[in-house]
Amino acid sequence: MNEIVDKMNENEIKSIFNKEIFNKTSKIIEEKGLLIENILxxxxxxxxxxxLKGILLYGFEKISLNKIFEKMIIEEEKKKERKNEKLLIDLCECYISLNYLLSPEIVSICVHCLLKVAMRKEENEEIQxxxxxxxxxxxxxxEFNEIEQELYLTEIKAIIKYHQEYHNLTQLAYQSAWQFLIYRLHTDKSLEEVIANELHFAREATRELEELTKCVDYQIKEEKEKGKNTEEMSLLLRWLQTSGKFLFxxxxxxxxxxxxxxxxxxxxREAKDNCRGISSECIESFxxxxxxxxxxxxxxxxxxxxCLILEEIHRPTLNDEMVYESLTFxxxxxxxxxxxxDFPFEEAKRKRLKRKMFEKMEEEGFEDIITSFYELLDFLNESFHHDLQLDISDYFVDV
Incomplete structure (x- = not known):
């Protein structure tokens, strides 16, 4: 069954694993006494x-199966003796990955449980x-789920620092550790010093991005190599998304x-002609x-x-989302x-930079480009829920 699921595309997964099927599964568990472990x-x-594929599956939190998960997680966590750690881990992984809205109480249990697993340093493949x-x-x-620092900060710092010294994590595991931490910035700005200056996210992300950019073969044709290439592209996209959150x-x-x-x-620049998903993520980051x-x-x-966005906005294949992000930029x-x-030196520097920016935009015919998109602005505002200005002068630097 795992092999069948692995080969499914996004639409196939959404059509099969839906609210109706989950509710039927819950009913079988409740009426027939089916053990939850059989479907975990x-x-x-x-x-x-x-x-991994960034698939959005909404509604799991509203079905009875999710309530069963929550009840089992709380009961297993409260056990003083004969606690089934493997079952608790499986339940926590299912709960977090399948839900969109998370209970603060359950999240606290899951974070504690999964960080215990993530702290393991054995080098065998199964543990990794x-x-x-x-x-x-x-x-x-x-990022909108608020988690108290004492539940995770010491552990996640130790995981990242240990990898930086001994390189014990897989590439995906290391990126995931950083993503978890960067997402906490949204509700806790006190993490900035740790992330920027103690753990050096920008330096680490730069190294990972440059390595992946060199590894990914956008022209790959051999079927046997496509799987590996897809994994690397997925990882590159995740680093770009996390870097965008950091910059924001x-x-x-x-x-x-x-x-x-x-x-x-x-x-x-490496992806622009062959992978528009990665290109779009870069534009959104900026x-x-x-x-x-x-x-x-x-x-x-x-x-x-x-320069990159000025070049991109000329392209005839530009989609609406990238137009929106470019104009917003x-x-x-x-x-x-x-x-x-406030200071004379900084003010003089600002004016010089304005002049450079204006000249570059003028050189690229930016005014003509904006004029050509003028009729689309209402549509873009409606589609992306943002307030793009209708006054063309608002897209230029007044020198």
Missing amino acids: LLLKRIGHLKV KEVEMALLELSCID YCRLRNEEYSVLIESIVKAF SNSVNNRNVKVEDLLKRGAV FMNISERMKEKE
């Missing part, structure tokens, strides 16, 4: 693929796979910021990063992000460039 392995596999699975499930706990949330700037921006530009006042516009210009840059500095 399959549900774990579904949850695993859901996370268990560690990878635990960290992967932790990585999909949404982390207000504590250091010199590693600009190098990370350059590595995202490199990933875009669009979000402009909202962070500690991401310098000068770095975006110097490291190639501005330039509109936000224009707003940033209009903010006057």
Whole structure:
């Protein structure tokens, strides 16, 4: 069954594993006395693929099977003797991977349980796979779920630092550890010092992005190599998504910021003709990063992000989402460039940068491009729930 599930595409998974089937399964468990352990392995596999492939399965939290999971997790956690650790781990992995809305009480139990697994340092392949699975499930706990630092910070720091010294984790496990931590920034800004300066996320992400960018073969044709290539592309996409969250949330700037921006530009240039999903993620990262006042516009210009988006916006194959992200990027840059500095030296520097930005946009015929998209602005606002300006002058830097 696992082999069949592995070969399913997104639509097939959504059509088969739906609310109706989950409710029937719950009924069988309740009426026929079927042991929950008999379906846990399959549900774990579904949850695993859901996370890896970025599949959205809504509604699991509303069905009775989920209530069974929650009850079993609480009961197993409360046991003082004869606690079934394996069952508890399986339940926690299923609960996190299949749910969208998570109970704070259950999340606390799951984080504690899965971090115990992730802390294991044995080097055999089976243990490494268990560690990878635990960290992967932790990585999909949404950024809007608030988790107290004492439940995870000491452990996740130890996991990341140990890998940085001994390289004991798989690539996916290491990325997942970082994703879990970066997502906590949304509700806890006190993590910035740890993430930026103690654990050096930007430096680590830069190295991983550059290694994956070199490894992925976008022209691959041999069927036997496609599986590995797909895994590497999926991992590259996850690092880009996490880097985008970091650039958006982390207000504590250091010199590693600009190098990370350059590595995202490199990933875009490698993928732009063959993998529009990766290209789109890069554009979205830059669009979000402009909202962070500690991401310098000068770095975006110097490291190639501005030129990249100006080139991209000329393409006839540009989709609506990338148009939206590109326009948002330039509109936000224009707003940033209009903010006057308090000190004479910084103000002079801002004016020089404005001039460079204006010249670059003028050179690329940016005004004509915006004019061509003018009729689409209402549609883009409606589609992406954002307030793009209708005044063309708002997309330019006033020099």
